Amino acid sequence: METLTTILTGVLVSVATYLILSRSVLRVILGTAVLSHAAHLLIMSMGRGLKSGEVPILTDEALSYVDPLPQALILTSIVISFAVTAILLVLAYRTYRETGTDNLFEWRGIKDE
Amino acid sequence: MYTVNLAIIIPFLAAMIVPIIYKRIKGIHVGWFVFLVSTALFLYLVSYIPNIASGETYLYTFEWIPSYNINFITYLDGLSLIFALLITGIGSLVTIYSIYYLSSEENLSHFYTYLLLFMGAMLGVVFSDNIMVLYVFWELTSISSFLLIAFWYHRKSSRDGAQKSLLITISGGFGMLVGFIMLYVMTGTMSIREMITTISGFHDHPLFIPAMLLILLGAFTKSAQYPFHIWLPTAMEAPTPVSAYLHSATMVKAGIYLVARFTPVFGGELTWFWVVTIVGIITLFWGSFNAIRQTDLKALLAYSTISQLGMIMSMIGISSVALRHGHSMNMVIYTQAAFAAIFHLINHSTFKGALFMVVGIVDHELGTRDIRRLGGLATLMPITFTISIIGSFSMAGLPPFNGFLSKEMFFTSILSVRELHFTSEVWMGLIPVVAWVASILTFVYCMIFVFKTFLGKYQEEKLEHPAHEAPFGMLFSPIVLGLFVILIFFFPNVLGNYVIKPAMYSIFPQLGAEDLGQHVSAWHGFNLELKMTIGVIVFGAFLFIFLRHWKGLYNWILPEKLSFNALYGNSLELIEKVSKIITNSYMTGHLRDYMVYIYIFFIIAVGGTLLNTKAFLFDIEQYSTVTEFEWLITIAMIIAAISMLLVKSRLTAILLNSVLGYGVSIFFVIFRAPDLALTQTVIETVTTVLFLAAYYFLPEWKKEDSKKRSKIVNGIVSVAVGVIFTTIALAVQNGKLFESISSFYENAYELAGANNIVNAILGDFRAFDTMLEVVVLLIAGLGVYTFIKLKARKGDNPLEDK
Numbered sequence: 001m002e003t004l005t006t007i008l009t010g011v012l013v014s015v016a017t018y019l020i021l022s023r024s025v026l027r028v029i030l031g032t033a034v035l036s037h038a039a040h041l042l043i044m045s046m047g048r049g050l051k052s053g054e055v056p057i058l059t060d061e062a063l064s065y066v067d068p069l070p071q072a073l074i075l076t077s078i079v080i081s082f083a084v085t086a087i088l089l090v091l092a093y094r095t096y097r098e099t100g101t102d103n104l105f106e107w108r109g110i111k112d113e
Numbered sequence: 114m115y116t117v118n119l120a121i122i123i124p125f126l127a128a129m130i131v132p133i134i135y136k137r138i139k140g141i142h143v144g145w146f147v148f149l150v151s152t153a154l155f156l157y158l159v160s161y162i163p164n165i166a167s168g169e170t171y172l173y174t175f176e177w178i179p180s181y182n183i184n185f186i187t188y189l190d191g192l193s194l195i196f197a198l199l200i201t202g203i204g205s206l207v208t209i210y211s212i213y214y215l216s217s218e219e220n221l222s223h224f225y226t227y228l229l230l231f232m233g234a235m236l237g238v239v240f241s242d243n244i245m246v247l248y249v250f251w252e253l254t255s256i257s258s259f260l261l262i263a264f265w266y267h268r269k270s271s272r273d274g275a276q277k278s279l280l281i282t283i284s285g286g287f288g289m290l291v292g293f294i295m296l297y298v299m300t301g302t303m304s305i306r307e308m309i310t311t312i313s314g315f316h317d318h319p320l321f322i323p324a325m326l327l328i329l330l331g332a333f334t335k336s337a338q339y340p341f342h343i344w345l346p347t348a349m350e351a352p353t354p355v356s357a358y359l360h361s362a363t364m365v366k367a368g369i370y371l372v373a374r375f376t377p378v379f380g381g382e383l384t385w386f387w388v389v390t391i392v393g394i395i396t397l398f399w400g401s402f403n404a405i406r407q408t409d410l411k412a413l414l415a416y417s418t419i420s421q422l423g424m425i426m427s428m429i430g431i432s433s434v435a436l437r438h439g440h441s442m443n444m445v446i447y448t449q450a451a452f453a454a455i456f457h458l459i460n461h462s463t464f465k466g467a468l469f470m471v472v473g474i475v476d477h478e479l480g481t482r483d484i485r486r487l488g489g490l491a492t493l494m495p496i497t498f499t500i501s502i503i504g505s506f507s508m509a510g511l512p513p514f515n516g517f518l519s520k521e522m523f524f525t526s527i528l529s530v531r532e533l534h535f536t537s538e539v540w541m542g543l544i545p546v547v548a549w550v551a552s553i554l555t556f557v558y559c560m561i562f563v564f565k566t567f568l569g570k571y572q573e574e575k576l577e578h579p580a581h582e583a584p585f586g587m588l589f590s591p592i593v594l595g596l597f598v599i600l601i602f603f604f605p606n607v608l609g610n611y612v613i614k615p616a617m618y619s620i621f622p623q624l625g626a627e628d629l630g631q632h633v634s635a636w637h638g639f640n641l642e643l644k645m646t647i648g649v650i651v652f653g654a655f656l657f658i659f660l661r662h663w664k665g666l667y668n669w670i671l672p673e674k675l676s677f678n679a680l681y682g683n684s685l686e687l688i689e690k691v692s693k694i695i696t697n698s699y700m701t702g703h704l705r706d707y708m709v710y711i712y713i714f715f716i717i718a719v720g721g722t723l724l725n726t727k728a729f730l731f732d733i734e735q736y737s738t739v740t741e742f743e744w745l746i747t748i749a750m751i752i753a754a755i756s757m758l759l760v761k762s763r764l765t766a767i768l769l770n771s772v773l774g775y776g777v778s779i780f781f782v783i784f785r786a787p788d789l790a791l792t793q794t795v796i797e798t799v800t801t802v803l804f805l806a807a808y809y810f811l812p813e814w815k816k817e818d819s820k821k822r823s824k825i826v827n828g829i830v831s832v833a834v835g836v837i838f839t840t841i842a843l844a845v846q847n848g849k850l851f852e853s854i855s856s857f858y859e860n861a862y863e864l865a866g867a868n869n870i871v872n873a874i875l876g877d878f879r880a881f882d883t884m885l886e887v888v889v890l891l892i893a894g895l896g897v898y899t900f901i902k903l904k905a906r907k908g909d910n911p912l913e914d915k
Binding site for chain 1: 703757766767793804870879892
């Protein structure tokens with residue numbers, strides 16, 4: 001399972017890289033979003049072993065639990081990447097309003113007064 | 114009592130006071146204050162002469178950075194005393210001269226501040242025993258010289274000259290610093306005195322020769338040796354007192370001082386002898402050769418300074434032979450070369466200082482210093498004429514002036530090179546011949562200096578002011594220097610016994626007193642040296658008389674565009690041009706290109722490491738099983754991801770992104786992470802809404818119109834990044850080296866009273882992360898609000914209003 005997830009993250013990273021290298025700002029932001037998905041999945045699969053225990057909520061029956069630490073890390077990361085994505089989107093929106101284009105190649109050479 | 118340390122500090126303190134005096138006291142010229150300071154220092158140092166002459170030395174330590182062995186240690190011995198006397202003595206004469214030379218409209222407080230800075234730095238150079246402190250003062254002289262050259266900073270030529278001299282001397286200074294550090298690494302001490310006692314054990318050290326060459330680089334750039342001499346003629350844009358002081362008498366001799374000071378350290382090595390001697394001889398010849406073609410009097414004097422410095426340098430180089438073989442009767446002749454070098458150094462300071470002041474007077478009174486416009490001033494400016502005769506005849510090496518004595522001693526030492534048997538005879542025989550030819554050329558330019566300026570036809574129509582004698586205040590300093598030129602000729606042994614002999618102890622600490630002294634006599638018999646001088650006069654007079662017949666050869670042999678100056682200018686331009694081309698070629702301003710650089714670096718650095726260490730081992734067996742449902746989700750996500758690249762509409766792309774996000778939350782469910790699944794679902798929803806909102810405001814998704822080639826590059830880069838990423842992840846999963854610490858958190862109930870372990874980690878065990886994450890969210894919220902609400906500055910119309 002870990003191998004499969006890792007390969008999936010690899011594909012996501014490739015896609016994200018390609019999107020980040022493109023010209024449209026929306027594609028670039030989508031690329032960062034895909035990249036954060038890949039990162040989260042990778043952190044998950046780097047833990048003590050996937051599906052190797054019960055849900056990490058203490059009960060009397062459970063013998064072992066899955067690794068809780070990566071889950072806490074990912075939870076933090078999700079929130080942060082959401083904040084960054086929101087900022088990026090608003091920034092792109094604002095820049096488009098000011099410059100009239102969403103093409104990164106045309107942004108070059110626009111004077112900031 | 115740190116008296117000598119204080120002597121270094123006093124000029125710096127005075128430099129701080131100068132602007133205050135300049136502002137407060139209007140009646141008295143501020144230069145008199147500077148004169149007081151330098152004269153007081155001079156008299157103080159003169160009081161040391163008897164003790165130094167009897168062989169004493171003075172060492173004062175003031176702790177600066179003791180933990181790094183860097184202390185402000187001054188060492189007063191014969192060698193440093195000579196230089197200090199020159200610095201302060203000529204310093205006070207130059208100050209008097211400058212009081213009358215500079216008009217009161219000039220920014221005098223700047224001038225004297227820089228001059229005092231220079232004086233203090235120069236005293237620091239000659240007195241410092243610690244190499245790091247020496248380097249500090251060394252760079253301070255470069256900087257103060259830079260400031261003084263560009264004193265008339267509104268002129269472009271002044272700024273260019275200052276820039277050139279700074280670039281050249283500072284590069285040499287850096288080389289010297291590296292050499293100093295190598296010396297420290299070798300010997301473990303920063304004190305020159307201690308190095309001299311221990312250096313004999315390090316002659317085979319691999320750093321010995323590099324350190325020597327780097328320190329020589331510093332000395333050669335400072336002393337304007339070939340081919341680093343080009344900064345000195347352009348430094349003539351400085352006010353004439355500065356040229357007289359810095360660029361003839363003191364700063365350019367800092368390199369000579371350094372070579373003399375390090376002769377006991379490196380002198381035993383044959384490389385030292387060859388480099389110093391040959392560079393000195395070439396500089397001697399090149400300087401005198403080029404001086405003749407100059408039409409500007411200051412440029413002529415600049416080249417003559419270069420030439421004379423080369424002569425002194427070559428004599429110090431020859432004297433190092435004495436260290437190679439130790440004490441023997443034959444070696445005395447070589448130590449005399451060092452005596453001659455110091456003797457000529459003093460002589461040069463006297464006559465060259467006087468000559469510069471003469472040029473300054475001519476320039477000041479007539480408004481030009483172009484030889485082609487001057488002539489016939491002898492009767493109009495008799496005192497100036499007399500001084501310039503004294504100065505240039507001394508420079509040419511004629512009796513009864515001090516230059517004659519040192520020129521004879523120079524011939525003696527250069528002839529002694531013939532007795533050395535390192536390599537083939539022919540080679541060695543060439544050195545005296547070159548030196549002799551250079552002396553002839555020296556004679557020619559000295560005659561040009563006197564006769565083209567003061568004799569011939571008086572051309573008043575070409576001058577700005579009619580000629581008349583200068584005021585006495587300006588004449589005072591050159592008269593004093595001219596008197597010294599004659600006095601030293603008649604009483605050379607006073608100087609020799611009291612001042613030069615102790616300096617010889619410093620250069621040859623291993624040798625006894627009987628080898629070092631020398632009796633200088635004006636008449637030394639009708640020997641080869643005297644015949645050479647007669648030859649110089651005969652050939653020189655012949656060349657001077659027929660000067661206009663052969664002067665045209667210069668442009669034929671050495672056109673201006675082939676000079677070192679042109680090489681320097683062109684290479685500076687070329688460096689600028691090439692670096693601009695290189696920078697523009699990769700700094701495109703496109704985000705995509707910079708991302709490509711970053712990714713390519715990742716591929717090369719990380720992928721290369723991976724290949725090198727062969728770390729890509731992995732083992733699939735030990736992992737948990739995969740159900741069909743999981744296969745399905747994975748494949749669906751891969752398809753969604755790849756089709757994101759291909760879809761035509763941005764709406765589809767946004768939705769595919771949310772497919773990925775919800776896929777991730779399904780995985781979280783499968784991987785027993787309920788909190789994550791919950792958060793991921795909510796956040797993914799909100800993100801999609803955000804994307805859709807932005808999409809509403811953004812323009813239609815245009816087709817990517819980039820070139821096919823860059824698309825292929827993008828593709829290759831992305832695949833490579835993905836592959837390397839996957840390989841590393843797999844390799845890391847394989848190499849679990851120790852148990853996870855996560856079992857600790859299973860005590861959540863005992864430690865934190867929580868059943869949900871993940872939430873206990875977030876809110877209790879690692880709550881700091883959570884707190885700052887909340888801050889991130891807060892800042893992002895504020896940012897979003899600001900971006901949307903805040904309009905651009907007043908009067909700036911947003912785009913949609915147009």
